[in-house]
Amino acid sequence: MPQQNSFPNGAPCWMDLASSDPDESKDFYGGLFGWSHQQAGEEHGNYVTFTSDGRPIAGMVRKDPTSDDPDGWSTYLATDDIEGTVEASSSNRGQVLMGPMRVGDLGRMAVLCDAGGAAIGAWQPGIHKGFGFVGEAGSPVWHELSTRDYAAAVEYYQKVFGWKTEVMSDTDDFRYTTLGSGDKAKAGIFDASSVLPRDVPASWQVYLGVNDVDAAVELVQKLGGTVQRSPWDSDYGRMAQVTDSTGAVFVLASV
The missing domain is CATH 3.10.180.10 (2,3-Dihydroxybiphenyl 1,2-Dioxygenase, domain 1)
Structure with a gap:
């Protein structure tokens, strides 16, 4: 690659x-x-x-x-x-x-x-540009902000980082805005106001690519990590939310 x-x-x-x-x-x-x-x-x-x-x-x-x-x-x-x-x-x-x-x-x-x-x-x-590659197994495939203050967050990233956004969904059940559109979208903002527990702050989450989510979940547990949400199928592939062996949360996503 x-x-x-x-x-x-x-x-x-x-x-x-x-x-x-x-x-x-x-x-x-x-x-x-x-x-x-x-x-x-x-x-x-x-x-x-x-x-x-x-x-x-x-x-x-x-x-x-x-x-x-x-x-x-x-x-x-x-x-x-x-x-x-x-x-x-x-x-x-x-x-x-x-x-x-x-x-x-x-x-x-x-x-x-x-x-x-x-x-x-x-x-x-400077000389460090960032990720050596993305969108493949063993690399980040998505970045997502879960926030209670959805409208303010969208405006913030538009004005501070110059995001050109697209509204993917705007219903009471699911509000989501992306940086870019379609296959070229690079990150998302999720309105988590109805699901984020009071004691959990707004935060960014990373999605890391794997070829086989179920096998990766088994390996996570063997390596001392935990499963926060068991594998599920979505319109964007199979996913699972896990923690590493010291408690850091991330999402496994099929590629």
């Missing part, structure tokens, strides 16, 4: 995992997807880069041991103007959680809080 070299503004371009036990997470994702890993030095916070066939696929940091937040995945959206993105976030009901900051010659980053309270990363690439 060809190396991905660039991402349009606003598109998901990277993800990383905050893990309370990086060594255990290395074993889990290596066992599930065959990912290898490379670890940077202390000057870069011992940041781990997962790779597949030599291509970068995800990152990992050790979670702050004083944090009460669960282990979890974060999504980063591409931008060619990190300062402008941060300024736009602050002007559209967002907050700046971190940055903007330079990460050596790799690029520049910021972590924001969107208008609905979900954390989202912004990445202005």
Whole structure:
């Protein structure tokens, strides 16, 4: 598969995992997807880069041991103007959680809080462009925001990240907007106001591709993970919601 070299503004371009036990997470994702890993030095916070066939696929940091937040995945959206993105976030009901900051010659980053309270990363690439490939087994295939403040969230991503959106559904039972349309859609925003428990914050979720969801679910459990939602069939393939061995949630999706 060809190396991905660039991402349009606003598109998901990277993800990383905050893990309370990086060594255990290395074993889990290596066992599930065959990912290898490379670890940077202390000057870069011992940041781990997962790779597949030599291509970068995800990152990992050790979670702050004083944090009460669960282990979890974060999504980063591409931008060619990190300062402008941060300024736009602050002007559209967002907050700046971190940055903007330079990460050596790799690029520049910021972590924001969107208008609905979900954390989202912004990445202005240097030599690190982002995912080495997407849409295949062992790589991200979708990124989804579940939010209680649907209208404000859609407007936030339109104004802050320049999203060109399409409404996929707009009923009381199911409201969903995508970045792009049809087969070219790259991410989605789900109105979760009726299903998100009060104690669960709005958040982004990553979908990772596998050839056989049922077999992958069995392997997840053998590797110490858990099943949050058993495999189901959708219009977009078979899926299952699981956690890794330290509790980080993600969705397995057939490719």
